[in-house]
Amino acid sequence: MPDPPRPAFYAARRGGWRDWWTVLHPPYTAWHLSYVVLGASLAPRVDISRMVGTVLAFFLAVGVAAHCLDELHGRPLRTLIPGRALVAATVVSLAGAVAIGAVGVAMVGAVLVPFIVVGPLLVMAYNAELFGGVVHTDAGFAAAWGAFPVLTAYVAQAGTLAWAPVLVAVGAFALSWAQRSLSTPARLLRRSVRGIEGTLTLGDGSVRRIDERFLLAPLEAALRAMSWGLVTVAAGLAVARLT
Secondary structure, three states, rough: OOOOOOOOOOOOOOOOHHHHHHHHHHHHHHHHHHHHHHHHHHOOOOOOHHHHHHHHHHHHHHHHHHHHHHHHOOOOOOOOOOOHHHHHHHHHHHHHHHHHHHHEEEEEOOOHHHHHHHHHHHHHOOOOOOOOHHOOOHHHHHHHEEEEEEEEHHHHHHHOOOOOHHHHHHHHHHHHHHHHHHHHHHHHHHHHOOOOOOOEEEOOOEEEEEEHHHHHOOOOOOOOHHHHHHHHHHHHHHHHHHH
């Protein structure tokens, strides 16, 4: 009997440290951290220590805590990580993110406090599907993982908001909405569908079979390209501002 399909294109073989790699969703984590770098790089003056601190805080909150909570909620990645380990990673990571935020408040001011309060709430509300799942939507994902990192990173640098980060946040919102529009059917195909039947009849009369690979290929090719593309754009902008 063939092995079941991997739950994600970046998923490693189950067991040990490979499960943690899978839970971190590396391409998506890097993608959303790129929004942090973009937001910070828009500031009139860029402080590298604040940028690094903001990236680390979002890595802990989004890359670790949010994804561990998501795996606790139904085991979508089918890892073997014990539930208590996922809970511990969630608590420690969120606490670390908040601690970094508290240091940021001491450096930037009280203007950062609302972002430190809202951030953990978004993680819990989205990934644990609290409040009836009202945040667990395309718009909720786009706002929490797209727009919010841009705005937070800019405020951590400048101590205020401006039109430039707001416009980029709108762009990040749109890109994150596109990400979820692609990843939702890809997840369905990999994790839930067990049979696909159908054909395409082309204009020249030839027939092409529809299978899982046919449907997945364009979705995941776009997700791969967008993930490394956003990371490269953010890295280029950061290099331009810091050199």
